[in-house]
Amino acid sequence: EAEVAQSPRYKITEKSQAVAFWCDPISGHATLYWYRQILGQGPELLVQFQDESVVDDSQLPKDRFSAERLKGVDSTLKIQPAELGDSAMYLCASSLGLGGTDTQYFGPGTRLTVL
Amino acid sequence: AQSVTQLGSHVSVSEGALVLLRCNYSSSVPPYLFWYVQYPNQGLQLLLKYTSAATLVKGINGFEAEFKKSETSFHLTKPSAHMSDAAEYFCAVSDSSRGFKTIFGAGTRLFVKA
Numbered sequence: 001e002a003e004v005a006q007s008p009r010y011k012i013t014e015k016s017q018a019v020a021f022w023c024d025p026i027s028g029h030a031t032l033y034w035y036r037q038i039l040g041q042g043p044e045l046l047v048q049f050q051d052e053s054v055v056d057d058s059q060l061p062k063d064r065f066s067a068e069r070l071k072g073v074d075s076t077l078k079i080q081p082a083e084l085g086d087s088a089m090y091l092c093a094s095s096l097g098l099g100g101t102d103t104q105y106f107g108p109g110t111r112l113t114v115l
Numbered sequence: 116a117q118s119v120t121q122l123g124s125h126v127s128v129s130e131g132a133l134v135l136l137r138c139n140y141s142s143s144v145p146p147y148l149f150w151y152v153q154y155p156n157q158g159l160q161l162l163l164k165y166t167s168a169a170t171l172v173k174g175i176n177g178f179e180a181e182f183k184k185s186e187t188s189f190h191l192t193k194p195s196a197h198m199s200d201a202a203e204y205f206c207a208v209s210d211s212s213r214g215f216k217t218i219f220g221a222g223t224r225l226f227v228k229a
Contacts, residue, residue: 004158040124042205042219043159056216091158100147100215101166106158 002026004107006092012113018080021110025074025094031055033104034067034077035091043091049075050098082114119208119220127226134178134193136223138206141187148189149207149217150180159205165189176200201227 005024013019025032030051035043046065048056051072060067064083069075079086089109095102122137140146147166151159163174170182180191189206206220 040221042119042207042221044219045216048216056214093158098215100209100211100217101164103161103164104159104217106151106160108156108158111156 004092004094004105006090006107006110008110009108010111010113012115013082014115015084016081018078019082019112020079021077021090021092021112023075023077023092023107025092026105029094029096029105030072031095031098031102032069032075033093033095034075035093037089037091037109039088046077055098079112082112084114087112087114119206119218121204121206121220121223123223124221125224125226127228128196129228130198131195134191134196134200134225136191136204136206136225138180138189138191138220139187140189140206140208142208142210142212144210144212146208146210147215148180148182149209150174150178150189150191151205151207151219153203153205153222155202162191162204196225196227198227198229201225 032049034046037043046060047067049069067077091109093104093106095104120139149164150162153159162178163172165172165182173179178193203222203224205222209215209217
């Protein structure tokens, strides 16, 4: 069964350093999502791509976060510089289409710890 | 505006007992509703979804949920809990008023006692 791949699974960094996360969605899925999940809370959408275009990045802290999906396939989320409050699980998901009923398939996540 | 409220951050049941996880939503237009499960250190997996067809939705692993518009609820149930059901459960909503952005509740952690 096809899965969403993410790496690394765990990342420990010091504040003010740069970090990057990678996501490879299920083949053929046009829509890719990055979520942040703080411990004890539900996932919060950071950015959504339709192919290589950003559909929604309203909750992305653009002063330090950036995301790209250059060829409309895999994607990278970057934080520079990292802050203590960025410690969280970063989840990537993909879906076939853009509609609200489409099932989102989640990767295992990257757990970020900022010291 | 849309939001999701999950009543009870923790629920504990005995193995074989009924599982009931509560979810209430707010939406100004007809919603789409979802339940996801998350096992430790894993991503979320869809259990079931309501897409305006039948109000009683059956999902994987014996779970089901009923959409009740009058109560703005979408509670998740399972007749008999199994140890493997111990996990975090998230209710989520999306609708056209927010461009179908998925909004997740805070989650309910289910504990199953032997």
